[in-house]
Amino acid sequence: MKKTLFFFILGCYSLTLSAQNFTISGYISDTASGEKLIGANVYSKESMKGVVTNNYGFYSFTVNKSTINLSYSFVGYKTQKKILNLTKDTLINISLSSNNELNEVIVMENKLESELKSPQMSVMELPLKELKTLPVLFGETDVLRTLQLMPGVHTGGEGTSGLYVRGGGPDQNLILLDGIQIYNVYHLFGFFSVFNTDAIKNIKLIKGGFPAEYGGRLSSILDIRMKEGNTKKLKGSISLGLIAASFMLEGPIKNENTSFIISARRTYIDILSRPFIKNIADDAVVGYYFYDLTGKINHKFSDKSRLYLSTYIGKDSYTNKCDEEQISASSKISIHSENFLGWANYTAAMRWNYIFGSKLFSNTSITYSNYKYQTGMDNNKTETIGDSIYENNYSYLYNSGIEDISGKIDFEYIPSPNYTLKFGAKYINHTFRPGVSVEKNMSNQVDIPPLDTVYGNNNIYANELAAYIGNTINIGKYISANMGLRISDFYVNGKWYYAFEPRVSIRVLVGSKLSLKASYSVMNQYIHLLTNTSSNMPTDLWLPVTDKVKPQNSVQYAIGSVYNINKQMSVSIETYYKTMDNLIEYAEGSSFYTGFTNWEDMIETGKGWSYGAELFVKKQFGKTTGWLGYTWSKTERQFENINFGEPFPYKYDRRNDLNIAVTHKLKDNIDISATWVYGTGNAFTMPHSQINSTNFYSYRLGYVPSSPLFNFENRNSYRMPSNHRLDFGVNFYKQKKRGKRIWSMGIYNVYNRKNAFYLEYDSFNQQMVAVSIFPILPYVNYKFEF
Amino acid sequence: MKIINYILTLVIVLLVVTCTKPYTIKFDDIEKRIVVSSFFNSDSLMMIKVVEEASLSDNIKSDFKTIDSALAIIYANNTIIDTAKYTNNGIYYSNFIPNENIIYKINIKKRGFSDATAEDKIPELIKIDTLIRLNNNDEYYNYRIKISFHDPASINNYYLFSVFWLAHYEDMTWWSEANYRTNDPSIGDWLDNSFQVPIFNDELFNGMKYELAFDLHVEDRESSFERGYCYVNLYSISKNMYLYLRSYNQQTPRFGDHLLEDFQQGLMNPIPIYTNVEGGLGIFAGCAVSQDSVLFE
Known part of the structure; x- marks a missing residue:
């Protein structure tokens, strides 16, 4: 195995070598903001070869000529052409200017062509323009909800943001924000995701054919990259919506070598709803809010060395306070009670990019991620009888969560446009907190003994290590392949698990407009999410593998094709078959509510499989843009002790899913958009x-x-009954003296379809009925960009 | 700000209005099947109750609709040996007392229903070897009873135990269920509950002598029914019976009239009731009983 791998890599590498090579490398960025551009094209027409910038905007192009004509392009930007006379390896940083006229046919061609030619399949890149213009619930742009419009991605329930990718569960998505894993990506019990779109630069969802650099989850990788901050001038935006307000500020610090970006969002549900709640109960104060804060600083030491520091803090908080007084002739009793529930994510990352020579790019990062869930109550009772005062204070607090500290190093070696080698390693130290309760009772009465106790599960410490190597190679004009191997291992409580995860993706070009693709990938997952509700609850508990509960693993096969219909439109079709082992499910009759004392005894281990076909037609350019995504799929589970061992449909098995998203530019200052979704009921x-x-x-x-x-x-x-819904939105743009004003308004669920959110038992009529919670809902949002 | 207030009010009104129930799932559209109930043993005639499966919309107030005068053919080792006699209230009796180690099969035919067929046998009787009575330091459960038996090796055995008083009043006698509790490792924490059945298997003591202890409440008053002879029954039950009672136990204590509400609130994962009846539902299973008693004078 080792020998084969060695000779394979050597063979690949030797293919790329030639006698007189020059390498042009550097970063491609936006002229106005200095923001690095991910996926920008560098193309040589003479050699008909090209490369794209990586996740950090870096490219490396090696040629065997001294004179070369290169074009640099990116969607929405003016193409830049350079004629270079090379005598040595050269570093060229390119700045591209935004092109608002959208008539750059070559750029469009390049973008579609790079998707056609990439060996990578099952990748969905979410265009930020669509993300910000499509109509959404309460007008809050939402990454996850927009991703649900893509084929192969299902929603958990009406209005919720959960992702169920190709038959997988919500725990099987690795969600990375600037490379940091976020464990709970939901606000308000799953109705909103935690990502503030003002600070996002790029969103990529991988559903299959996983490159070797990604691992740790079975079903998908959602890689979200934050902006780095404008290096040229201070820019920003403020936004006011129905339920939340946000702002973003970015700019240089001192000079163009250092920049920052900060964005924040907070709901004002608590403030706006306070008068309504006051009317209902004078003694009660009920409040709920969430906020998130994203910050990033980056500094350029030199053209070859950059440092990034980033953080994300997000929190949801619910409180319910009540004061009560009972007065009688002989006594007075005062009771203050308070219940609270909250969950929060705290993350931080330090990343260092360094270029060795002109062909080897490195990214080293240290990250921290902490997810906490907390609930509890305080109850203070004071009783006055005559001159005597009796006090009793009781409190209860429950904590759970997960904390990760990780280190990672990635290398990208690009000896020629025909060959890229990626390799690296990652280490994560996990601390699982499966739930600890603290209970206290203090009283000044001698017959009530004081209580101060801590009980629950001990922390579990685990170490996860992974190393990978991946090659992308073009073999001749028609074939391109990505082959890789990831080796992962996990150590917990004296138990050691490891796995080999081979990954292969192949593309064959058939003519200039059609390519056929196939992929095979093995994935392993060492942590489980214990959940039994359809919504994404903060009570869901992350737990490691144990002696009894083995790592989840999956094998996925996919074949598909991409066809570029014309210069603006493309269509892709993919079919997949995925098997999953060691999945967990609550045992019959068990649930979260039966306690956590022995969670391993409450679950069953089994397997699952999913297969389906996905159609994706998209039009990315022109006045009218958008896509149509259709998925036919079937997903089943099988557990020895559930359903008498017989296979049964997965809860989120949905045979048909159809999503249409369209945006049309009516005028320079007005665009309209609509989405229509249809899905088989859960x-x-x-x-x-x-x-x-x-x-x-x-x-x-x-x-x-x-x-x-x-x-x-x-x-x-x-x-459940099938659901469908039409949303409509319109955006008005106006250039003002100090910036651009945007009014967004629209209607969620235009024809007031009552989609089932959950089922309820009608005891009077002895029948089950489905209850809908989102009727026709208008929204309005104001934004000012400066 | 006024506009935002208006819109917010509108949104809240819409959210309130939306708590409607637009879809109804019909319950009564099912093809009803025969439900068989029979636990047969070697000390009495085989009793089989036959009723109709009920839809969820059927209001079960008094009894399930019985299936009267069906043809209930009984086979022994695949040979027809009897046709069960119908009495009333959906109850049929065999004309013979079943024996151990014979596979009994029942086939119930009734016009308008699919045939229901099930088979099982009475497992080997495991006898109670000893019964010991001890005093217990508990105010209510004032006695401790220990029984021992020998579990046969090489086969999986399933058990059930029960404790009864034989009550007397004037000319009448009847069985009265005793109050007892146990934390036997095979059964787990179990408190007497007339709706549940303490079942266990030999996973922890396969092929070994086993001692099972439970705490018993015995009334102080001599005239009480809960004095006199206390009978302890150890049942050897078939696997079919064990699986049925296990699912019965899981569903019974938690679910009642509020099953559907609990379930739809996501509080509980579903518990299917085990059946060994092909073409129908219910249970047809064999058991053998060993009994011992102790006198509280």
Whole structure:
């Protein structure tokens, strides 16, 4: 195995060598902001070869000529051409200017062509323009909800932001913000995601054919890159919506070598709803809010060395306070009670990019991620009888969460446009906090003993290590391949797990407009999420593998093709088959509410599989842009002790999903947009019928009682009604003296479709009914960019 | 700011209005099947209760709709040996007492229903070897009873135990369930509950002698029903019976009239009731009982 790998890499490398080579390398950035451009093209027409910039805006292009004509291009920017006479390796940083006229046909061609020619498949890049213009719930632009419009991505429920990718669960998505893993990406119990779109530069979702540099989850990688901050001048924006306000500020510090960006968002649900709640109950104060704060500083030491510091802080908080007084002739009792619930993410990262020579790019990072969930109550009671005052203070606090400290190093070696070698390693130190309760009771009464106790599960410490190597190679004009291997291991409580994860993606060009692609990838996941609700609750608990609960793993095969219909439109079709092992599920009759004392005994381990076909038609350029995504899929699970060992549909198995998103530029200052979604209802379980119980004792005593039992047939054999919805939005832009003003307004659920959010039992009529929570909802949002 | 207030009010009004129930899932559209109930043993005639499966919209107030005068054919080792006799209230009796180690099969035919077929056998009887009575330091559960038995090796055995008083009043006698509790490792923490059945298997003591202890409440008053002879039954039950009672236990204590509400609130994962009846539902399973008693004078 080792020998084969060595000779393979050597062979690949030798293909790329020639006698007289010159390398042009550098960064491509936006002229106005200095922001690095990810996925910009560098193309040589003579050699018909090209490269694209990596996640940090870096490119390296090696040629065997001394004179070369290069064009630098990026969607929405003016193409820049350079004729270079080379005598040695050269570093050239390029700045591209934004092109608002959108008539740059060559750029469009290049973008579509690079997707056509890339060996990578199952990748969805979310255009930021669409993200910011498409209509959304309450007018809050949302990365995850917009991603749900892509084929192969399902939603958990109406209005929620959960991602279910190709039959996987919500725990099987690795969500990275600037390379840092975020464990809970939801605000308001899953209705909003934590990402503030003003600070985002690039969003990429990988559903299959995973490159070797990614790992740790079975179903998808969501790689979100933050902006680096404007290096030229101070810029910013403020935004006011129905439920939240946000701002973003970016600019240089001292000179162009150092820049910063800071963005923040906070809801004002608590402030706006206070008068309504006051009317309902004078004694109660109920409040809920969330906020998030993103910050980043980057400094350029030299053209070859850059340092980035970034942080994200997000928090949700719910409180319910109540003061009560009971006065009688002989006594007075005052009670103050307070319940609270909150969860928060804190992350920080330090990243250093360094270029060795002109062909080897390195990224070294140290990151910290902490997710905390906390709930509790305080109850203070004071009783005055005559001159005596009796006090009793009780408090309860429950904490859980997960904390990661990780180090990572990645290298990208680009000896020629035909060959790229990536390799690196990652280490994560996990601290799992499965739940600790602190209970206190203090009283000045001698007959009530003081209580101060801590109980629950101990912290679990684990170490995860991974190393990878991946090659991208063009073989001749028609074939390109990406082959890699990732080796991962996990150490917890004296138990050591490891896995080999081979990854292969191949592309074959058929003519100039059609390419065929295939991929194979093995993924391993060493942590589980214990959850049994459809919404993304903060109570969901991250837990490591144990002796009994093995690592999850998956094998995914995918084939597909990309066809460029014309210079503006492309269509891709993909089919996939994925198997998953060691999945966990609550045992029959168990749930979160039965306690965490022995969580391993509450779960069952089983397997699952998913297969499907995805169609994606997109028009990325012109006055009208958008896409159509259709998914046909089938996902099943099988557990030895659930459903009598028979396979059953996964809760989020949805046979058909159709999403259409369109944006049209009516005038220079007005655009309109609409989305229409249709999806098969989620699967669920309910009793099929009633049967008489056969109580053994009574039976032996000669009496067969008839108290009914509920007969559940197969698990998830029922379907919620299918859901569909039309959203519409319009954006008005106006250039003002000090900046640009944007009014966004629209309607969520235009035709007031009552999509089922959950089921309710109507005991009066003895029937189940589906309840909808989002009817037709207008929204308005004001934004000012300066 | 006024505009925002108006819009916010509108949103809140819409959210309140939206708590409607637009879709109804029909419950009564099911093809009803035969439900069989029978735990047979070697000390009495085989009793089989046969009822109709009920839809969720059927209001079960008194009893399930019984299936009367069906044809209930009984096989022993695949040979027809009997046709069960119908009495009333959906109850049928065999004309023979079943024996151990014979596979009994029942086939119930009734026009309008699919045939229901099930088979099982009475497992080997495991006898109680000893019964010991001890005093217990508990105000309510004032006695401790220990029984021991020998679990046969090489096969999986399943058990159930029960404790009864034989009550007397004037000319009448009847069985009265005793109050007891146990934390036997095979059963787990278990408190007497007339709706649950303490079942266990030999996972922890396969092929070994096993001692099972439980604490018993015995009334102080001599006239009480909960004095006199206390009977302890150890049942050897078939795997089918064990699986059925396990699912029965799981569903019974938690679910009642509020099953659907609990379930839809996501509080509980579904618990299917085990059945060994092909073409129908319910249970047809065998057991054998060993009994011992102790006198509280």
